[in-house]
Amino acid sequence: MLDYQRRGSVPAKHHITHRRPDGAGVYYEECFTRQGFDGAFSILYHAFATTDDTETVKSSRGWPAPVSVEPQDETVRRRLFDGNKIPVGGCMVDSRIAMLFCSDLVILLARPTQSDDVYFSNGDGDELVYVYGGKGRLESSFGWLPFQTGDYVWVPKGVIHRWHLEGEGHAFLVMEARKELRIPKQFRNASGQLRMDAPYCHRDFVRPEGAAWEPSMGESGPCTVVYKVRDRFSQRTMPHHPLDIVGWDGNVYPVAFPIGKYQPKTGLVHLPPTSHLTFAGEGFVVCSFVPRIVDFHPEAIPCPYPHTNVDCDEVLLYLDGNFTSRKGVGPGCMSLHPMGVPHGPHPGAYERSIGAQTTTELAVMIDTFAPLAITANALALETREYHDSWAPR
Numbered sequence: 363m364l365d366y367q368r369r370g371s372v373p374a375k376h377h378i379t380h381r382r383p384d385g386a387g388v389y390y391e392e393c394f395t396r397q398g399f400d401g402a403f404s405i406l407y408h409a410f411a412t413t414d415d416t417e418t419v420k421s422s423r424g425w426p427a428p429v430s431v432e433p434q435d436e437t438v439r440r441r442l443f444d445g446n447k448i449p450v451g452g453c454m455v456d457s458r459i460a461m462l463f464c465s466d467l468v469i470l471l472a473r474p475t476q477s478d479d480v481y482f483s484n485g486d487g488d489e490l491v492y493v494y495g496g497k498g499r500l501e502s503s504f505g506w507l508p509f510q511t512g513d514y515v516w517v518p519k520g521v522i523h524r525w526h527l528e529g530e531g532h533a534f535l536v537m538e539a540r541k542e543l544r545i546p547k548q549f550r551n552a553s554g555q556l557r558m559d560a561p562y563c564h565r566d567f568v569r570p571e572g573a574a575w576e577p578s579m580g581e582s583g584p585c586t587v588v589y590k591v592r593d594r595f596s597q598r599t600m601p602h603h604p605l606d607i608v609g610w611d612g613n614v615y616p617v618a619f620p621i622g623k624y625q626p627k628t629g630l631v632h633l634p635p636t637s638h639l640t641f642a643g644e645g646f647v648v649c650s651f652v653p654r655i656v657d658f659h660p661e662a663i664p665c666p667y668p669h670t671n672v673d674c675d676e677v678l679l680y681l682d683g684n685f686t687s688r689k690g691v692g693p694g695c696m697s698l699h700p701m702g703v704p705h706g707p708h709p710g711a712y713e714r715s716i717g718a719q720t721t722t723e724l725a726v727m728i729d730t731f732a733p734l735a736i737t738a739n740a741l742a743l744e745t746r747e748y749h750d751s752w753a754p755r
């Protein structure tokens with residue numbers, strides 16, 4: 363969670379009366395807390411009771427839970443999946459396709475064409491969504507959050523929301539953390555501020571503004587909220603609008619971070635991928651590779667060195683620019699390099715990079731510390747010859 367924010371009408375202290383201006387009773391407090399009551403929290407004020415569901419049933423909405431289909435006798439190898447071939451259509455709450463997963467993270471792709479027609483909250487974990495096509499607004503209890511191509515959108519666990527799409531060409535990489543996502547602790551000083559040597563600052567983040575519900579809208583019910591817990595989709599019907607918020611404050615709310623605001627580092631010689639760290643979760647990290655000046659030692663080799671990263675599975679979503687270390691890999695492709703299998707630049711790329719001064723590559727990398735299982739969706743999109751594309755010709 364990022365920093366403290368306050369919107370709308372809140373009383374002078376927590377847990378005291380917040381009277382309606384018309385004198386007809388009080389607003390209802392909702393304490394939205396992480397880590398029990400030890401972590402970050404926000405407090406929201408509802409016009410109507412938060413627990414007055416009239417019906418709770420199994421939902422037909424949502425996306426299939428990830429299932430591994432990799433046979434035990436399958437070779438463990440470098441893989442490439444063409445994300446451009448996933449089905450297009452539907453809305454965000456229904457159209458996500460699980461590609462890879464482990465106990466800490468599910469990696470999904472989505473190419474919806476319609477705005478969500480139902481409210482949704484993910485009770486299984488924080489969502490970090492990288493938008494690599496399209497724009498729109500995220501509607502939530504905390505207000506309206508605009509997003510566009512190149513933004514990470516961080517939707518905390520349990521936040522009721524809808525994705526509103528504007529225009530065409532939407533493409534999303536969804537990282538569903540099974541535990542809390544965080545700003546890496548080394549990016550903060552003792553006061554909780556982002557340090558001056560962090561790769562981004564507080565001003566870089568986009569926060570929700572305005573209100574999704576106004577008192578003039580009244581109850582605006584009944585309304586259905588779909589929710590996911592333990593990969594099971596249920597839905598509850600409320601007699602009123604679910605985003606009936608008159609004010610909130612705290613540190614838990616959705617934010618967007620434009621990848622173009624990421625401040626890359628350059629070294630005398632090639633810096634390890636950790637220098638591209640952007641977000642961290644339990645058991646995984648997310649890194650941003652953005653256009654930058656490369657290493658400046660006169661004999662530097664700017665291309666990534668071959669490496670054997672024995673404790674991580676590495677996923678890269680290629681987005682734009684010239685990927686100096688790979689050939690035959692274009693925007694929208696996703697590679698998986700499993701732990702224990704060496705990898706590095708394609709033949710010739712290492713030598714060709716000598717003398718380069720800049721790179722235009724744009725990519726998002728996810729490293730997991732638990733092995734990733736592969737779904738049938740991913741296998742159907744696999745470029746089978748990828749592993750052998752390093753072989754001498």
Ligand SMILES: [Fe+2]
Pocket residue numbers: 669671676699705
């Ligand atoms: Fe790597």
